[in-house]
Amino acid sequence: MNKMNLSIAIVGATGLVGRTMLTVLxxxxxxxxxxxxxxxxxxxxxxAEFCGKEYMVEELREDSFADVDIAxxxxxxxxxxxxxxxxxxxxxxxxxxxxAWRTDPTKPLIVPxxxxxxxxxxxxxxxxxxxxxxxxxxxxxxxxxxFGLKRVIVSTYQSITGAGQKGIDKLNRELEQxxxxxxxxxxxxxxxxxxxxxxxxxxxxxxxxKMQNETRKILNLPNLPVAVTCVRLPxxxxxxxxxxxxxxxPITPQAVRELFSGRDDIIVIDDPMNQKYPTVAACAGQxxxxxxxxxxxxxxxxxxxxxxxxxxxxxxAATNAVQIAELFVD
Amino acid sequence: MNKMNLSIAIVGATGLVGRTMLTVLxxxxxxxxxxxxxxxxxxxxxxAEFCGKEYMVEELREDSFADVDIAxxxxxxxxxxxxxxxxxxxxxxxxxxxxAWRTDPTKPLIVPxxxxxxxxxxxxxxxxxxxxxxxxxxxxxxxxxxFGLKRVIVSTYQSITGAGQKGIDKLNRELEQxxxxxxxxxxxxxxxxxxxxxxxxxxxxxxxxKMQNETRKILNLPNLPVAVTCVRLPxxxxxxxxxxxxxxxPITPQAVRELFSGRDDIIVIDDPMNQKYPTVAACAGQxxxxxxxxxxxxxxxxxxxxxxxxxxxxxxAATNAVQIAELFVD
Numbered sequence: 001m002n003k004m005n006l007s008i009a010i011v012g013a014t015g016l017v018g019r020t021m022l023t024v025l026x027x028x029x030x031x032x033x034x035x036x037x038x039x040x041x042x043x044x045x046x047x048a049e050f051c052g053k054e055y056m057v058e059e060l061r062e063d064s065f066a067d068v069d070i071a072x073x074x075x076x077x078x079x080x081x082x083x084x085x086x087x088x089x090x091x092x093x094x095x096x097x098x099x100a101w102r103t104d105p106t107k108p109l110i111v112p113x114x115x116x117x118x119x120x121x122x123x124x125x126x127x128x129x130x131x132x133x134x135x136x137x138x139x140x141x142x143x144x145x146x147f148g149l150k151r152v153i154v155s156t157y158q159s160i161t162g163a164g165q166k167g168i169d170k171l172n173r174e175l176e177q178x179x180x181x182x183x184x185x186x187x188x189x190x191x192x193x194x195x196x197x198x199x200x201x202x203x204x205x206x207x208x209x210k211m212q213n214e215t216r217k218i219l220n221l222p223n224l225p226v227a228v229t230c231v232r233l234p235x236x237x238x239x240x241x242x243x244x245x246x247x248x249x250p251i252t253p254q255a256v257r258e259l260f261s262g263r264d265d266i267i268v269i270d271d272p273m274n275q276k277y278p279t280v281a282a283c284a285g286q287x288x289x290x291x292x293x294x295x296x297x298x299x300x301x302x303x304x305x306x307x308x309x310x311x312x313x314x315x316x317a318a319t320n321a322v323q324i325a326e327l328f329v330d
Numbered sequence: 331m332n333k334m335n336l337s338i339a340i341v342g343a344t345g346l347v348g349r350t351m352l353t354v355l356x357x358x359x360x361x362x363x364x365x366x367x368x369x370x371x372x373x374x375x376x377x378a379e380f381c382g383k384e385y386m387v388e389e390l391r392e393d394s395f396a397d398v399d400i401a402x403x404x405x406x407x408x409x410x411x412x413x414x415x416x417x418x419x420x421x422x423x424x425x426x427x428x429x430a431w432r433t434d435p436t437k438p439l440i441v442p443x444x445x446x447x448x449x450x451x452x453x454x455x456x457x458x459x460x461x462x463x464x465x466x467x468x469x470x471x472x473x474x475x476x477f478g479l480k481r482v483i484v485s486t487y488q489s490i491t492g493a494g495q496k497g498i499d500k501l502n503r504e505l506e507q508x509x510x511x512x513x514x515x516x517x518x519x520x521x522x523x524x525x526x527x528x529x530x531x532x533x534x535x536x537x538x539x540k541m542q543n544e545t546r547k548i549l550n551l552p553n554l555p556v557a558v559t560c561v562r563l564p565x566x567x568x569x570x571x572x573x574x575x576x577x578x579x580p581i582t583p584q585a586v587r588e589l590f591s592g593r594d595d596i597i598v599i600d601d602p603m604n605q606k607y608p609t610v611a612a613c614a615g616q617x618x619x620x621x622x623x624x625x626x627x628x629x630x631x632x633x634x635x636x637x638x639x640x641x642x643x644x645x646x647a648a649t650n651a652v653q654i655a656e657l658f659v660d
Contacts (some may be wrong), residue, residue, distance in 0.1 A: 151629055151630070152629075153483055153574050153629070155485035155559075155572035157487070157523050157561060157563070168509065171509075172508075172509065175505060178502075179498065179501075179502065179566050180566070180614075182611060187605060187609065188611055191564065191565050191566045191567065191610075191611055192565055192567070192609050192610055192611035193487050193563075193565060193570045193609050193610050193611075193639075194609065195602065195607060195623070198602035198603055198605075199603060200603075201603075202625060202626065203583070203600075203602055203623060203624070203625040203635075204625060205602070225628075225629030225630070226629065227574050227627050227629040227630075227633070227635070229485075229572040229574075229623065229635060229637070231487060231570070231572065233487070233523075233563060233564075233565070234521065234563075234564055234565065235521050235522055235523060235563065235564065236509050236510070236521045237521065237522070240523045240561070242485035242559040242561065242572075244483050244557050244559075244574075253533070270533075272525065272528035272533055272535070273528055273529060273530075273531075275517060275528075277525060279517065279522050279523050279524065280521075280522055280523050281512060281518055281521055281522035281523075284510075293525070293533060293559065294533070295532060295533040295534060296532065297557050298555075299481055299482075299483070299555030299556065299557040300481070300555070300557075303557070305533075305557070305559060307559070309523075
């Protein structure tokens, strides 16, 4: 594609992820020629700034994609199911942040650092993985390549920003009641632990099933044992993940630290005796995946602990989508 | 002992756990004859009510234990190391909530439902386990008896009340700055994930080491593989724990539900498709251990997921201590 003249559309431009996509495109000097901000009729007329210029949100319609090269979707599954194929037919590369296409075997599911090379000659709908999956796989891919993953056990600590602006609003509303005041709420998020929606008879939440399926698809390891528990918390800035992994080959904390050294997409902060370790708050606005609490897990053969944090709205959504788009620029 | 005439002392009576001990003694109609509230000199003169009568906090001194039958300590490790042996020498049964004596092989470490019978004829210092350990073991003991524990992997979601009143005060202070306002704080707890103090070269926090050692001691399984990651969160009401366990014998969610049924110390809430599961907020002020998200973990032979919640100040501290005292009354 012509680097200087890409026509970009953002579908869901007024949402938390859509707005962050705009920020990230600007920060990374993405070669945006034309920019279209699309959303539902109720958002038409909302303004947004990009590179010093003002843009008006337009209504998403079937004919919105005529001259668009790359469409970044983040408007939920229903919108993606309807409009992504329309955009694809119009000739767009679609990078979709919803869960609509992630498990479709004909659609690539991409974390650029992990499997970006698989879409070299692809054109069509590309799925952006779940936020929790992305940050975990940035950490696990080099480990898999070096030591061979045998089993992954993960418990997540997920930011309320994963529920979008309405999640943040609910938390703020409940916080006004103070500690002890939230008892009247049904399933409050303030000061509490919640789970994501569960509709699976075996008891797994949708988020947990996504992490299992998407991890296997992206790593191309359809039988990898991945045990997942996802918890939503009154935290912001990023998601945290507590992992216990088991590998084929012997693994040590020191070997993993060396594996991650010199990368700018993975930052190891692991000096806990001096209170230095990744926290979700410190991830806010950052793109790297932060790793710490790397410990030998001697309860398993070749076992290791990892604590992984990243900004779920950026690397977990907007930044990863823009990085996928960049694969078509370079 | 004479049921109607027990002389009880609470050491650390003005702290969060000490005050809750008083509440629990009253709620459970513990046969308190005389009551002594002890604390450091700075707290002398503070008043507290017990069964409609007002008590004045007295200064903790070496001669404080002369006529005391049972002394409940919750004033930190340093105070316990100094005064628990003095109380023991004066003839007291000491139930100590600090970590001072927990790993001492000569001192019993007791969760009444789990190993209460081991102190039938004991008199002296008894250690009250770590809050996170207590709730986990209430759940794991029946499972171990029925299926044989082979490996425990746990990631905790711990209430800031575990840091006492000063932890709660820090959270409240930071919350006033709102989401995004805590960046100026060094390691804020509001909206964030933190770890407990770490002084172990292998990278384990003190809380993690406690859970490992105490679990093995209480279950009398010195070699049980216990993999622990402890996380402190801006939550209140209780601690949550995400477990993946492996057992010797085949285990199923249904068998575990049956195992727990009919107990009033373990409440199963596990109807996630109707959004019914344990949360830390709902544990506040409750004594049972709540269990949910019971799922088959097919990433291991005989694997099972558990989510365990309990009020860390009550069952995790004050209630467990009073229940230990009750072993000497019945």
